[in-house]
Amino acid sequence: MDAAELLHQLYLNVLQIFKIYIKFAFITLIVYFVAEWYIVKYGAELEAQLDAQLGGENNEPPPSNSTLSKVIRVVLNFFVI
Template sequence: MDLMELLHQIFLYILDIFKIYIKFALITLVIYFLAEWYILRYGAELEAELDAHLVEGAELRDETPERPESNSTLSKVFRFVVNFFIL
């Protein structure tokens, strides 16, 4: 096996690994867009339920309702993808 054949084999292996990363990234994007679609479609109803629950809990404690911190899927997906490509 000469040097060119060896380099060709290594290139093919690297290309196969790269294709796996690309497929994973595409699958992640599809899952992300499905999650965002679900949040945009049903988010108002979920937020109304959360507000009703918070107001109900505040009435029981006689306090003003406090909303929890933002739980953005975008930041979670971005962090997951960055960690995947770094590690």
């Protein structure tokens, strides 16, 4: 094998690895957008259920009301329940 052939094989291997990373990124984005849709659609109900479980309206709101915290809360509720 000469150097050009080795570089070509290296290029093909790097390309295959890059395609695997792209597939993982795509799957991650799909999961994120499905979770985002679920939160937008059912977020108010989830907040009401969480407030009821924690003791009513007298509790102070969580320190962060970001989408990421909501996604984590939904995922934890899914695995706990």
